Each structure stands twice: as C-alpha cells, then as structure tokens.
Amino acid sequence: MAASLPSSRSKVVTTLLVAPAGLFFLFLLILPLIVVIIYSFGARAEAGGYAPAFTFDNYANLPARGQAFINTLTLAPLGTLLTVLFAYPLAYFLAVKANERLRTLLLVLVIVPFWTSQLLRYYAWIMILGSKGIPSWLAWIGMTDVRIINTPWAVLIGAVYGFLPLMVLPIYVSLEKLDKRLLEASADLGADAPRTFWQVTLPLSLPGVATGSMLVFILLMGEYILPQLLGGGKVFFIGNALVDLFLQSRNWPFGAAVSTALVAIMFVTIAVYMRFVLSRGDTRRAALV
C-alpha cells in the first residue's frame, strides 16, 4: 500500500511514525550518553560532581573498581548460562511434551511472577535464603554452617529466578515453530530420540537460546537491585559501583568512565550476538521453506 502512495507523502507518514521513538532515544539515550562520555574525560570538582578537564585519569583508574567488573563479568555470564540450563528443559517440555491445557497453564505460571514487583520478590528470597530459611532446614538434616544469602550463589539463584521467563519464552517460541516432520525425517534416517535432539532440535532452537541469553545477559550486566539485596553489598556489580560513585563519593567523572566502559562491553556483546544470529540466518530463512 505504502508503495503506491506518492513518495513525499509516504515519507511524511514514515517520519510521523518514527518521530516519537526517535525523539525519545535522542533526548533520553543519545544525548545523555554523549554527556556521560564527555564527563568521563573530566575531573572531580572540589565538593564532588564534575569539573571541566581533559584527562584519561578516570580510565586509568578503572582497576580501582576491578572487583565490580570481575563480579559482573563472571556472574552475568554464569547467571545467563544457569538460566539457559533451567529454561531449556522447561521450554522443551512446554513446546514438545505438554498437552494443550497443561501448556497454557504452565505458560501462565511462568509469567505470573511478573505480576508483583521484582523488589518484593527479591525481599522474599532474602527470607528464603537467609539464616531462617533454607540454611535452617539444611541444619536440621545435619548440614550446619551453610550460608547462602550475601554470597555469589544467592545472586545466581536470584538471577535464574528473576530472568527465567525472559529465557523460557524465546526458546519456547523457537521450539514451538520447529517443523515436527524434521524430527520424523531424522528418525526415518536412523537417529534415535537423543541423537535427533542433538542434531536437529537443539541446533534449530539456538536462535531462541541466543535471543533469550542476550536479553538476560544485558539485563544482568546492568543489574543493581539483585546484588544489592541478595549480595548484601558484599557481592557488588558495576551497577552498585555506579550508585556509590555518583551518589556517595560524588566522583562523577570516574562514574562516567565506569559507565562508558560498561556500555562499551555491552556494545561488543550485542555485535557478537548479531553476527551469530546473522550467520545462522539460514535457520530462520529456511524455516519458511
């Protein structure tokens, strides 16, 4: 339809459609990002905040917050991986094994936690993982001195819990649209069920795994509440370091440098992901065959 319109008119329509989102991104993402990058080369004012300067000191100083980077860059990928491991079987069950009614019920159950605030749910986990929760049950069966809350494990458990739905749904979709005749073709050619899974089902569901991992990884990289509540300030992420730098020590330029580094890492991740998905574009396009 659009093609039949005079091109000047269709341009106006396009502009109108894109403008709100474009303005939103320009003023709330691009411009602030430029400000942050400019700040990252500045100096800390006497009383905190920003003083104009041009120095690389803030970047040279990044190792001072090395632990935050190490925590984030180990726990975010690990959390993503764990979420995949929990989400895949569930998504597989939903898409392949469950009957119609059970599937609907379980899909709703997967989404239900989103109905309450994430903050509240993490407070609940503080109870569950705290000394009166699971550790006390473990003590009851003889495993004393188990500490979960305020350890990396608590953060990982929280990550899997919090992001499971985001991982399950894309994997579910990719498994759901998988052509079941391909599985029969595989069996017909002599592959038993496990081999068919490894050679057909899994490769064809990787785009869903990639999409889910991407979502979860990016959200985990920027996470603040999760390490704050379940890590108890002991397991802190870059997000916690930023809050500290901007609000407590008021070293804005250093905070800006840490932010810029985080954004750069995310960009690289997205670029790698895009390459991966594009190189597997075959599976997507061929799904139409």
Add this chain to the structure above:
Amino acid sequence: MTKPAAIPDISFRGVSKRYGDVVAVDKVDLDLSKGSFVSLLGPSGCGKTTCLRMMAGFEQPSAGEVFIRGDNVTGVPAYRRPVNMVFQHYALFPHLNVADNVSYGLRQRSPRPPREGIAKAVDEALSMVRLSGYGARRIWELSGGQQQRVALARALINRPAVLLLDEPLAALDRKLRHDMQIELQNLQRNVGITFLLVTHDQEEALSMSDRVCIMKDGRLVQAGTPRELYDEPVNGYVADFVGKSNFFAGTAGQASDGLIKVALVDGMKTAGRASRSTAPPRQGDAVLVSVRPERIRLAAAERDLPNQIAFRAEAKVLNRIFLGEQTEYLVAHDRLGEFMVRSPRQGNQARAFEIGDRVAIGWPPDAALVLIKD
C-alpha cells in the same frame, strides 16, 4: 500360511489403524515384491498416508502385523527400520547444507563410516539425482524440483529395503511433475529398490507403476497391474477410478456360457461378463454394467454394426472432441442417458459423425463387465 517363493520387501497382515472412532486403515493385507514400483492410489482420507507411516514406523498398527523382508517389525520404532521416506514437503534439514542432508543417514550408523567413505557416497548419491556439485548449497538456494531430488538422494543413499514416497510430486508444477515422474521411474530401475508411491492421481499411478493398490475408506479394494485394474476391476469403484468408463445400473439375471444377463432400467436388456478378479455377481444382485468408451462402436445405422453385439440402440451425437488418433463423442440415449464413446480414426471411413447426427451404438458382450457397485 505357505511362504511365497521370494520374500516380499514389505507385508501387511490384517493391518488396521484406529484413531478413536475413526478407522483409518481397515484389515489391509499387502505384499510389496522385491524391486517393484508400487502405487497406493485412492481419494483423500482413504488411509494411504497412514499405511505409509505404519511401514516407516511412525505409527503402530492397532491390529495386525507388519513384516519387512520377512522380519516382523510390528512395534519396532522408525529409526530401526530399513526403510526410508520421501516426505511430501521434503522435510530437508534447514540448518544443514545439501551434502550434510544427504549424508545424515550414513552418519547415524554405528560404527560411523569413515569420512572419505561418506563423502564418496554423497557424491554418488548426488550424481544419481543429477545434482553433482550442489553439495555446499543451502537448502533454500534450491528450486522445488532440486529439493525433491535432494530428498530422494538423502533417502536412497541408505539403500533402504523400500523407498516410501508420500505424494512427492504434488507440490510441483505440471511440466516438472512429468519430468520427475520419468526420473523416478529411471531411478527405480537403476537402483532396483522397491518404491512405494502414494498418490491420488490415477494417471500418475497407472503410468509409473508395476502394481497399483486401490484403497477406499481404509480398505484395500484391489491390487494388480495397471492392465488388470483396467480390464478386470473387482467392482464399479475401481472401474470408475481407473480410466474412464460408462456405467449402467441394472439387476443381474441368469448366467450362461460365461455371460450374465442384466436387466437394465425400463425393461432394456444386455449381457456381459464377470470380472476375472472376483467372484461373479449372483442372480438378483444390483449391478453396474461397465463399458469402456473405446469398446463402444458407432455406426450410421444399426445394420452397419458388427454381428457380435450384446447391446444395440440408437443415440444422438451431443458433442465431439478430436484427440488426434481418436475422436471422443458424447452421445445421448433417451433412456440410458449420456455416454462417452471413443473411436479410432478410420482412414477409409469417409466421414466422422457430426453433432446432432443420429447414430447406432453397440458393444460386443466381452466389452461389458457386470460388476457389483463396491
């Protein structure tokens, strides 16, 4: 049960398949003899695909037994059966290229054949379907006909006991379809593997196969060579399904000298023979007299018809179509209705009949088959 001289590649013994209340396949007995090209022919929903899926092992029969080369494989899963299938929409693996699709079956074997052996077999299989050099292509870079041939190569590389083809040509256009029919026949002769082709296109079935099995409502109505089905159908259903025929309803009368008298509507009478494929109808049975269009004679007047005639009447030419060697007439009889006649072109006959002409029609007794309906 006596064993036949050669063990059939696949046998069904009293195989039935029920889905709830639906009887998809009903007590089918079937033998596919080695190296033959067999078609399974029947209207939509008659159970063809279900039969094929029970051979491949995707479905298990509700009753009866399936044998592959004499081994009872009832209950054996698909991946352990030495048959391969070409799916209707090919079901090629989209994440694998052509060569990896074709080698898939070999790579499932244990021990796994050596890499060079697989590569060589893939090259052979691809050249067999005239796709040499396409190994590195992605699936969606192929035309429909090429995908079809990859699916064939992927199945045949395993040297199955039987190749099962479920309407493999249905998605192709007319021209390509014809080419693939010839190619399939050649392929079958070259590899010597038994082919079982499911189709609901009777011309395809008759032109390609050594044997045709006709199904209806889950039952196997008749199996035989195309010629047997055409000349000796067991009932009106088969006669109607295989080629064109004219049918006249009536009641079977006395039989003598191999001829059965039939009382047609309005007190008209004729006679015909029973099919050699089945027991003759009994006196009083409701029957159909089936006469093939090419067996009906046309003449300008009744006295011009040959002597040996079981039925003669006057009719009027309604339509005429030249088919080259033959001319097809549609003629109308005032009580029997319209029927079709095909006359060979006669070099010495001065004139063909024109639309509106009154003609005499007749047929010899052995041209009329007296059949039960179905």
